[in-house]
Amino acid sequence: MAYAVGDLIGGNVAAGPGNLLTLANVPRIPGGTGRIIRLRVATNQAAFAGTLRVHLFKTAVAPSVGDNGALAGAVANYVNYYGSADVTLGQGILADGSKGFMAFSPPIGFDVPVGVSDIYAVLETRTAFTPAASQRFSVTIEADVD
Secondary structure (H helix, E strand, C coil): CCECCCEEECCCCCCCHHHCEEECCCCCCCCCEEEEEEEEEEECCCCCCEEEEEEEECCCCCCCCCCCCECCCCCCCHHHEEEEEEEEEEEEEECCEEEEEEEEEEEEEEECCCCCCCEEEEEEECCCECCCCCCCEEEEEEEEEC
16 A cells, blocks of 8 residues: 555554664663764665655654554654654665665764663655555664763
């Protein structure tokens, strides 16, 4: 099914935490701090060209919509919201997929909870598209850590 601008790109058609990406081991130590300097987003489909918005959170969130649902207002945990970035993926950059980068200026500061080493992300499409069969997306954070 085609995605419209503003739709959640998730791993589950049901609402909830199954549509959340866990970006593991971002700080140097559990409970650490740092600055997110760049995001990398990739898909396994070389023909994909579009823009995705990556929303970053301090704690796990559970969107109230599932994959392909309208994301606006579907994430209630904005108290723990670090920010977002739009990343444009270029068609045909890689033989086995497309990749995009986004540098933050200034960087986004983060402080994960005590005992935690993860940051959480939700993907939103900013370009309407029809996904390919078994299309996957990945997000990687590059950070300066304290």
